[in-house]
Amino acid sequence: MSSESRTDVLLIGGGIAAASAARALREGGFDGSVVLATRELDAPYHRPPGSKEHLRGEQDQAEALILPEGWWEENAVDLRLRTGVLSLDAGAKVAKLQTKEELAFGRALVATGAMVRRLSVDGSGLEGIHYLRSLRNSDTIRGDLADAAEAEPDGRPRVVLVGGSYIGCEVAASLTATGTPATILMQESEPLERTFGSEIGRWVRSRLEAGGVEVRGGVDVVGFRNAEGGDGEGRVASVVLADGTAVAADIVVAGVGAQPDAMLAKRAGLELGESGGIRCDDRLRTSAAGIWAAGDICEYDSVLHGERVRIEHEEAAAAQGAYVARQWLGEDAPFAEVPYFFSDLADWVSFESLGPARRWDRTVIQGSLDEDRFAVWFLEGDRARGYASFNGGGDLDAARAVLQAGESVDAAALGG
């Protein structure tokens, strides 16, 4: 093995978790060798604009970069694009790269993220059915939308979103706000209900509908058909529901969840957790010595939540990546940051959330839903489990302090 085939640190994955680890290492004064190997074609970028500014054509790829273009060279981090890690020998600490190179490492971070869940119903292979994970997917949707608009006499293709969670709501809002009214089809009754409950879900629906989105809850998508009624080839023309009815569609975007990309971890023999992510301890260490995990792939023992959690949010992934780097630089404390999440539905609704509350038996609302600016506490007994601020309502910093402390709260004093 040549001397170039060894690195002190190997960061696997080209998302925000790996990029944040690289930045934190250099900011923390680490002067060893660092390789970031990703199978992406592009340098690490923020994914959230893919359903928001980027999809609306308001922001290009360069503006979404996590680190400026020259950062990697200036900081002597060897960024290797199109370089998937095919396998890891966890015992020998050697990675086999897509380039056929074998790379020995001192420590590794597995930050392979998540991949979209795909629908497996009749007709799901028809053209015009999209999934959204990368900015390139976002570009493809925009391109398809432009082509479909040309084919329509009124220039308005019929767009259907499958799923009423973040991707469905964000994409529907982005497209409708830029002139292409969209319809959301979802199993749940109200959008974002699984995250925030039905009361907030009804409010979210009202905001989407006020913006021109059609929202249909309680429906099951069982297939897709082309214009001839077939499902084998050609382009999608309708979405078939379980009750036998169909909804016309020129373009479909399915936002039906993500699943941890654990292929490499599995091959390497790393222990996986219940959610399919890499099982980690409270310091984000995997079951193999010298290998850590961070981001969407990481299922860790959270001292804050008192249970094992896996979070799929950008700031949480960034915090975990940076945390692992600081551990390598000598810090020694369990990972205990309160996970934070943000989302925008066009410029109609913006919200920030802490927790996230995985379960609750009560909510306390600060402010008023009618005024479209409020915050919600999610409580389980006398424990605060989560907090969400809509359109700037409430006090996120104060809530973070309460959640961080993990103390009991007096619901009456929370300002409901």
Ligand SMILES: Cc1cc2nc3c(=O)[nH]c(=O)nc-3n(C[C@H](O)[C@H](O)[C@H](O)COP(=O)(O)OP(=O)(O)OC[C@H]3O[C@@H](n4cnc5c(N)ncnc54)[C@H](O)[C@@H]3O)c2cc1C
């Ligand atoms: C459209 C969209 C909108 C979103 N909006 C929000 C939002 O508003 N707010 C929010 O908080 N979060 C949002 N998220 C979620 C957020 O983007 C993710 O939580 C975050 O990207 C996770 O970062 P990560 O680094 O863990 O993983 P990822 O971003 O998934 O990156 C993992 C990387 O690893 C690479 N990889 C996988 N396997 C290998 C391998 N074997 N070898 C080399 N490389 C490999 C992948 O190609 C990928 O580049 C959104 C996500 C999407 C898709």
